[in-house]
Structure formats: C-alpha cells, structure tokens
Amino acid sequence: MTETGPVTVLPVSFVGGAHGPWRVTASTAVVGEGLAGAERLAVHEGPGPDGAGAVWTLRGVVSHARYVTAAESRALAARSPALGRDGATRAALIPVRKSPRWWALAQDERREILEERSRHVTLGMRSLPAVARRLHHGRDLGEPFDFLTWFEYAPADAAGFEDLVSALRATPEWDYVDREVDVRLER
Numbered sequence: 001m002t003e004t005g006p007v008t009v010l011p012v013s014f015v016g017g018a019h020g021p022w023r024v025t026a027s028t029a030v031v032g033e034g035l036a037g038a039e040r041l042a043v044h045e046g047p048g049p050d051g052a053g054a055v056w057t058l059r060g061v062v063s064h065a066r067y068v069t070a071a072e073s074r075a076l077a078a079r080s081p082a083l084g085r086d087g088a089t090r091a092a093l094i095p096v097r098k099s100p101r102w103w104a105l106a107q108d109e110r111r112e113i114l115e116e117r118s119r120h121v122t123l124g125m126r127s128l129p130a131v132a133r134r135l136h137h138g139r140d141l142g143e144p145f146d147f148l149t150w151f152e153y154a155p156a157d158a159a160g161f162e163d164l165v166s167a168l169r170a171t172p173e174w175d176y177v178d179r180e181v182d183v184r185l186e187r
C-alpha cells in the first residue's frame, strides 16, 4: 500500500447486521451517539449493497492522502502490511467525525495539529507492521462520519493497539473529534 493512494477512489461499505465474516465483540460510543447493536459485519468493496436487511451501513472511499510528507509516505509504505493476513483475526472499525472548528482550519493548520502537535503519524508508525490499516473518507459523500478507520491485527498485538488508541485519544487532535464509535471484531 502506498500512502499517496490510488488514482481512482475505491468505494467501501461497512454493513452491520446478521451477516459477514466478522463477529462484533464490542461497540462503544466514545464521543457522541453510538451505533445500533449488530451481531456481524461485512465489508464490501466496490459499488455498495442497498442496505436492505442491515442494521446500519457506513460508506466511505479510499482516497488520496491529505497530510503526509513524501518522507512519511515512503516510511509508511515500507512498513504497512496488507489487509487480510491469516493471523490478523482481530479488527477495529472506528468511525470518526470532526467538528466544524476543525473543518474551518486551513490545510497547514490541520497538518500542524495532526502531526507537529499530536504526532499521529509518528505514534502510529510504532504499531507497524503489527497493525494493518485503511482509511476511508465519508465527509464529501454526506455520510454521518468523516472517516471510517479500519485496523486488523493478531491477538498478540491487541495490547499494543489499545495503547495506541489511548495515546491518540489524549492528543490535541482529538479535541476536534465530536463523534467517535469503537467497534471491535473477531473472525
């Protein structure tokens, strides 16, 4: 995976309901409103399902990177594992919305908060290659969440992942998060 991202966007739908390879083990409202209870999760790449029979459907697109420098992009690409590894039987779907205050900032101000003040990329890199991840953008689709973040890891790496999530939530970047749900899964 390269951080500069694909030339065309890939639509992805996360469907919570009775079907799919992932079993929901926990669903927590971290900031704001949570999501209705669902037993299983299916991830659809490409033109999405119509949502019939689903408890909820969240949509996003895999798009280009907004904030990383070329050096960060190369470092991430060199250390980022692919999704779907055999041993990565745990996953987290963490939908995030940021506040109007965040979106009113200029690009350079957002970058400064994300990395220079919060070290998001630096902290995240420490979890590579244990954690595979993919970021999906929903804001321009009019979706309830600006971002659908997806992570896959082995049970042995679960504690390290929790440390990362806690560290990120304590950063200045998270002052701008006004809705966040944390859905944990196993397969």
Ligand code: HEM
Binding pocket: 064, 065, 066, 067, 068, 076, 094, 096, 098, 120, 121, 123, 124, 125, 127, 128, 131, 133, 135, 147, 149, 151, 164, 165, 168
């Ligand atoms: C596993 C290690 C992680 C790495 C290497 C990582 C890396 C990154 C990078 C490089 C970006 C910026 C992409 C761009 O330039 O547009 C990003 C964005 C983002 N990440 Fe992470 N991240 C990690 C973990 C997490 C976790 C655990 C969460 C949630 C708790 C998270 C939430 C987000 C969100 C919401 C964005 C979008 C921010 C925005 O565009 O305003 N990340 N991540």
